[in-house]
Amino acid sequence: MNENDITVNLASTSKIDSVDFENLIFGTVFTDHMLICDYKQGVWEKPVIKPYEPFLIDPSAKVFHYGQAIFEGMKAYKDEHDDVWLFRPDQNFERFNKSAVRLAMPEVPESVFMDGLKKLLQIEKAWVKTGKGNSLYIRPFMIATGPGVVAAPANFYRFMIILSPAKSYYSGEVKVIIAEHYSRAANGGIGAAKAAGNYSAQFYPTKLANEMGYQQIIWTDDATHTKLEEAGTMNVFFRINDTLYTAPTSERILDGVTRKSLIDMAKREGINVEVRSVLVDELIQAAEDGSLKEIFGAGTAAVVNPIVGFSYKEKYYELPKLENPIALQLKEKLNNIQYKLAEDTFGWTVKV
Ligand code: COI
Numbered sequence: 001m002n003e004n005d006i007t008v009n010l011a012s013t014s015k016i017d018s019v020d021f022e023n024l025i026f027g028t029v030f031t032d033h034m035l036i037c038d039y040k041q042g043v044w045e046k047p048v049i050k051p052y053e054p055f056l057i058d059p060s061a062k063v064f065h066y067g068q069a070i071f072e073g074m075k076a077y078k079d080e081h082d083d084v085w086l087f088r089p090d091q092n093f094e095r096f097n098k099s100a101v102r103l104a105m106p107e108v109p110e111s112v113f114m115d116g117l118k119k120l121l122q123i124e125k126a127w128v129k130t131g132k133g134n135s136l137y138i139r140p141f142m143i144a145t146g147p148g149v150v151a152a153p154a155n156f157y158r159f160m161i162i163l164s165p166a167k168s169y170y171s172g173e174v175k176v177i178i179a180e181h182y183s184r185a186a187n188g189g190i191g192a193a194k195a196a197g198n199y200s201a202q203f204y205p206t207k208l209a210n211e212m213g214y215q216q217i218i219w220t221d222d223a224t225h226t227k228l229e230e231a232g233t234m235n236v237f238f239r240i241n242d243t244l245y246t247a248p249t250s251e252r253i254l255d256g257v258t259r260k261s262l263i264d265m266a267k268r269e270g271i272n273v274e275v276r277s278v279l280v281d282e283l284i285q286a287a288e289d290g291s292l293k294e295i296f297g298a299g300t301a302a303v304v305n306p307i308v309g310f311s312y313k314e315k316y317y318e319l320p321k322l323e324n325p326i327a328l329q330l331k332e333k334l335n336n337i338q339y340k341l342a343e344d345t346f347g348w349t350v351k352v
Contacts (some may be wrong), residue, residue, distance in 0.1 A: 234297030
């Protein structure tokens, strides 16, 4: 299949002129079109690009009852020549199908995912604004549309791509709390999949954290709550003295595309990076003796997000305010690659 095998029904009008691109709230505005591809009893149908609108779904669809739903997060960037670029889309495609397998859903063909995405982006090119900080957030997702409340995988699925113009994910300072009781994931579970349920499971503990003034939780391992893992919307890096530490990916931790890109970039910059579990005790010790310099999150939506402080066992630890933090150095280098302002020596960018 190629882009020509996609049915395209264009919207008669565009809402783009009514959008305030300077004051976007993440994930609240969507472009004029969406892609839909249905899977029926073992066969993927022809993808359709059509105007963005609600659709009908049977109330007994398994997505509602058993949470068979997965997604990806990607971004498109525009360079100074008005060309649109994707960042490592192969990684998102691979991870999407790994998530599909884990949730007993059908794998999406590469042609549907990639050609469909490129065609949709060509149609929505005007929604990708130039300038660092502007991007078009891409949300590919799949839900089980098959009806019936029997607790078994569905026979019918819908793969979709929707697009949302974006600026930053977090609008202010990010403070985190370290998990002592709740868990995001467990060995043998679905923590490494980008499954909808991994996010809804965090909503209640995150709501409690928000009420205490923290934007995010840094999850710890479910068995002992002693190892620092990820922050749910982002992977996490810790800088102790001049070494960056981040937890290894596992059954409990998402294999983040930004995470692995930062590891490669930092290593190339000559920064010492250690991929290993950091213990909560080690972090407290480093905060107390002054060797903890930075904590930052890394993710597609959040990009690279410095964390200003953390709380553990009701004690708050403030991080030092550095002049030239590694987090912002890496963010700048990453953005320069994504916006084609620097040579992409890694070969990560793909033209749409
Ligand atoms: C992303 O960074 O793309 C994610 O999927 C995180 C989501 C909570 C916005």
